[in-house]
Amino acid sequence: MDRHNVSIQQQVNHWLELERQGLSKTQQQALNRWLGENRAHQTAYQESKQIERLLSQFSDQDIAQLENPLTHSKLKSKTTQRYFAIAACFALFALSFFGYQTWFFQVNKDTFHASYQSARGELRNISLPDQSRLTLDAKTSLAIDFDGNRRSNKLLSGRVLFDVASDKSRPFVISAGNTKITVLGTRFSVDKKPNSVRIVVDHGRVNVQSQNQQITLTKGQMAVVDSDGIVKAEFDPNLNLVDAFKQGRLVFDNTPLNEALEEFKRHHAISYTLSTQSTEQLVISGTFVASELESFLNLLPHVLPVEVKEYNNHIVIVNSR
Numbered sequence: 062m063d064r065h066n067v068s069i070q071q072q073v074n075h076w077l078e079l080e081r082q083g084l085s086k087t088q089q090q091a092l093n094r095w096l097g098e099n100r101a102h103q104t105a106y107q108e109s110k111q112i113e114r115l116l117s118q119f120s121d122q123d124i125a126q127l128e129n130p131l132t133h134s135k136l137k138s139k140t141t142q143r144y145f146a147i148a149a150c151f152a153l154f155a156l157s158f159f160g161y162q163t164w165f166f167q168v169n170k171d172t173f174h175a176s177y178q179s180a181r182g183e184l185r186n187i188s189l190p191d192q193s194r195l196t197l198d199a200k201t202s203l204a205i206d207f208d209g210n211r212r213s214n215k216l217l218s219g220r221v222l223f224d225v226a227s228d229k230s231r232p233f234v235i236s237a238g239n240t241k242i243t244v245l246g247t248r249f250s251v252d253k254k255p256n257s258v259r260i261v262v263d264h265g266r267v268n269v270q271s272q273n274q275q276i277t278l279t280k281g282q283m284a285v286v287d288s289d290g291i292v293k294a295e296f297d298p299n300l301n302l303v304d305a306f307k308q309g310r311l312v313f314d315n316t317p318l319n320e321a322l323e324e325f326k327r328h329h330a331i332s333y334t335l336s337t338q339s340t341e342q343l344v345i346s347g348t349f350v351a352s353e354l355e356s357f358l359n360l361l362p363h364v365l366p367v368e369v370k371e372y373n374n375h376i377v378i379v380n381s382r
Contacts, residue, residue, distance in 0.1 A: 073105045097330070104180060111176070171231070173207040179219070182328045182352075184307065192226035193233065198252075198306045199327040199351075207231075219327070220252035222304050225265075240286045243268040249278075250303050254323070257287040261296065263303040300348075311349045318343040318365070318378070321357075329354050333376040337367060 076092050084092065096103050170190065179185045179197040187195040189205070191212060197203060201219025205212075212228070216237040225233045227246025235242040237253040240260075247265020251258065260269055261283040269276050269284050274291045278284055283302065284293045296302050296314075305312045311324050322333050328351045337343060343365055349357050358369050362381065370377045 069101055069105050070109070072102075073109045076106065077109060100180065107178070111178075171207060171209040173205065175205040177201075177203045177205075181330065184309075189226075191228060191231075194224040196222040196304070196307055198222075216251055216253045218253055220250060220306060222248075222250045222307065224248045239272050241270045243270070248303070254320070257285055260284050260286070261302045305348070306351070309351045311351050313345050313347055313349070315344045315346055318345055318361075321345055322376070325351065325354050325357065328352060331374050331376055333378065336377060336379045343367065 072095070076095070079088055079092075096106060173190050177185065177187055177195075177197060179199055179201045182199050184199065185197040185201075187197065189195065189207075191207070193212075195203070198220035201221060202217040203219075203221055204215040204217065206215075207213065210231060212231050212233045214233070214235045216235055221235075223233075223235070223244075225244050225246050225248070229245055233244050233246075235251055237251055237258045240258040242249075242251060242260055244265060244267050247267060248263040249265070249267050250261045250263075252261075260267060260278060262278045262280055264280045267278045269278060269286065269291060271286050271291050276284060276291055276293055278293070281295055281298055282293060283296050284291050286292075300312050300314065301308075301310075302312055302314075311321070313321050313324075319333075319335055322331075325331070326333075331354070335343070345361075345364065358371075358376065361367055361369050361378070366381045367378050368381050370379070
């Protein structure tokens with residue numbers, strides 16, 4: 062770790078200690094300014110928070126056993142020893158190497174545990190031990206827990222393109238909020254938004270289950286799951302809804318403007334306010350380059366009855382006069 066990264070990590074430790082004590086309003090504002098100064102600040106802060114959450118799973122007794130090798134023999138089984146040793150080694154490794162955004166460990170060919178995150182504007186390609194392949198869109202967080210009976214994934218936020226290797230003895234399951242998606246082998250994407258989940262199938266069969274409904278999707282079909290239930294629809298294959306984000310494109314098809322702006326937020330450090338009388342009628346269609354936010358904003362007054370104003374990375378959209 063070079064001196065610059067050491068300095069950043071020291072600052073992160075300072076902010077985390079203040080958080081544990083309780084941040085004042087002034088301190089919270091100062092922390093927000095510091096995080097906004099540099100992407101490296103945000104990355105170091107997020108990673109340290111993740112490490113804290115991991116370490117919180119260990120009891121003081123576990124840590125004492127780790128520090129004193131003589132007590133390891135008191136652990137109840139070799140399996141327990143191995144799990145604890147691997148997890149502890151990860152924690153020490155993550156603490157030692159600043160900038161490490163992924164953790165995982167594998168005990169045998171079937172058991173695999175991992176956590177992946179992508180930063181704003183970043184795409185990540187992941188190869189799993191079962192030969193499945195994933196692509197994480199920007200601002201995505203995914204946890205994986207495989208065992209001999211089931212391949213479980215928890216999509217915490219963001220969008221993932223899943224290219225799942227077939228294994229009839231171990232179904233591949235994704236949980237996204239209250240939505241559960243089960244497959245054996247197929248290619249599809251899952252996009253977890255704050256109030257809904259969208260599943261788009263490129264090929265194969267996908268079972269989608271909400272709290273009260275269950276449907277099956279096949280090639281060329283998509284579903285949106287929200288508090289009202291599941292809405293199933295066909296989509297135009299030419300739109301490439303499944304993997305357009307891999308090419309840095311955002312595809313909107315009568316998409317509400319606020320949802321479109323949320324998509325751009327995955328790639329740009331912006332905030333926005335919609336000060337319009339009727340947001341329901343503000344929908345947009347088309348294909349846009351994720352990195353070209355300015356072009357998108359310049360287009361809006363030509364296709365919608367709105368004016369766009371910008372103030373220090375804050376976008377205000379109002380009705381046109």
